[in-house]
Amino acid sequence: MTTPFLVGLVGARGHTGRELIRLIAGHPELMLAYAVSREFAGRPVADIAPEDKDECVFEALNPEEVAKRRADVVILAAPDGAAGDYVAEIERHAPGRIIVDLSADYRFNDAWAYGLPELNRANIAGKSRIANPGCYATALQLAVAPLLPKLGGVPSVFGVSGYSGAGTKPSPKNDPERLKDNLMSYALTGHNHEREATRHLGTKIRFTPHVHPAFRGILVTAHIPLAEKISEGDLMALFEEKYRDEPLIALRNAAPELKDGTGRKGVIIGGFAVSADGGHAVIVAAEDNLLKGAAVQAIQNVNLALGLDELKGVI
Template sequence: MSQVDVLILGASGYGGGELLRWLSNHPAVASIRGTARSHAGKPFHAQHPHLRGLVEGTFEAAPDWAAMAQSEAPVLFAALPHGEFAKQWANYQTEWDRLGLADKLTIIDLSADFRLDPAWVYGLVDWQPERLMGARRIANPGCFATALQLALLPLAEWKPGFVAVTAATGSSGSGAAPSDTTHHPTRANDFRAYKMLGHQHEAEVLRTLATAGWEVPLSFVPQSAPMVRGIFATAQFPLPEGVDEATLRAHYEAYYRDRFFVRIVEGSPRVAATTGSAFADLGVAARNGHGAVMVALDNLGKGMAAQAVQNMNLALGLPEWTGLKAAGGWPG
């Protein structure tokens, strides 16, 4: 296929920085541009110092659609705050139509704007990946939604009557702009729950489970953890009669046998083993008819930018691990 030309809207944020990091080493990517109005003219490393000397380029004030129209394989990653891409959608479409860009542009939106829109393909890579092959409009899942769906989808065959999930996330999940409740100094030595039983990612999870044939009451309590990167989720549920831990583990191993970036580990997974990588690690436990599945992943990696690159790979007909076979750091 032709070499890919990438444009990242909102390249100055954490998600944009991760996209720059992954795509700079991607063998199919020929060029990367990035927008950030408030940082226009500054080099990428001004916001992402770890990319100094590795990723060349400067932030642009606005997208250059005419330049993208010259590409044979243009790809757009929208890494804007929730709601911003949807606001500009109609204007962008008009410009793409004028330039002859609309029919060849592959779009991956990292925000929540189109995740429940049936006109977009939901980009949960490890569930029916064939849906993403050749897709032009992909809605990247939320970070919590990714973790919960990886934990729960294998259970759709058994359809437990109830599931309770707790999941802790790092401060980077709230983005680069701090607020009183998300700023790291106010949470570094604290631990709390938030949006209890009403987090916005529940809708994504419930829709996917229903599509898989399992409509289930979901009790989800997200938590704010004193770490920068990572998600650790624990799902608990009743097991079918006769299912012990060995059976539960074998069930998950079979379900994810062909999914390179999902690893089934002994005991509990560890967040630090996934930090900076595209991997999600799962562990299981069972006792007296009660089951638990634990998931660890990097909220900026498998939960965001790395999964977005996987989506691009599948959409363009590339092996999904292209540019992503890298371990994170250890210890985290």
């Protein structure tokens, strides 16, 4: 492989696809080789992402055509359930090609690396099959992980997302009229990100999502039972130790608000409250669902797969 590395993008007209086009355009060693969209086929990519410097035109490529086109990396940013056909054709025609999939389709597959670099970058470096984590799952795992050795029960997490989290296919969860002055809970039990975080943290998590009227941004509030009492100072110190060398994780005493995460490349974690009886910690994390919750994390994973600096093109 020689630089610039060529990136093929499937799902390019979607919310995460647009962010990926912008990030690829700003990355010194990546070049957009093709951008797949059936609905926007024939339109210049610059129509929706003026940052595109590679003068691509959206193309309606099928999975076999994707596999046969020249690229070093394919990023799949299509809805859940769509990745399998692309992966099968790439396995057939170009098995060595790097694939980063943003959907939930391979997050439970042991043959794929799980791409949350701040918690497992050693398992991602040099890999060619990487499952990008879910948006809530990213924030909630980063909020809970430093307390894993101190757990005294099942963490319970409240999450709220902007409606871009629900994609572009019309649904009550992305209908601005229905969401106006409103907040909607959904998937009260068994949300996919509850299963995902439980699997990758290795401990039971309970999680309930909500969607609110802003376009983007995620806030999660994690209630974490503790096995032994801890002071608020020691609680924050555990996070400082875990994330000291992580440029995409910011810590602060006060609980972040949703807007603190919007537009941010990484995650901001705060709150660090301990209940009066000392048995229960509350941690709050904010991120942008389309950035650290999706596209920024995908670029970190592409960099790790290619052996580049993990944050190249990100900060």
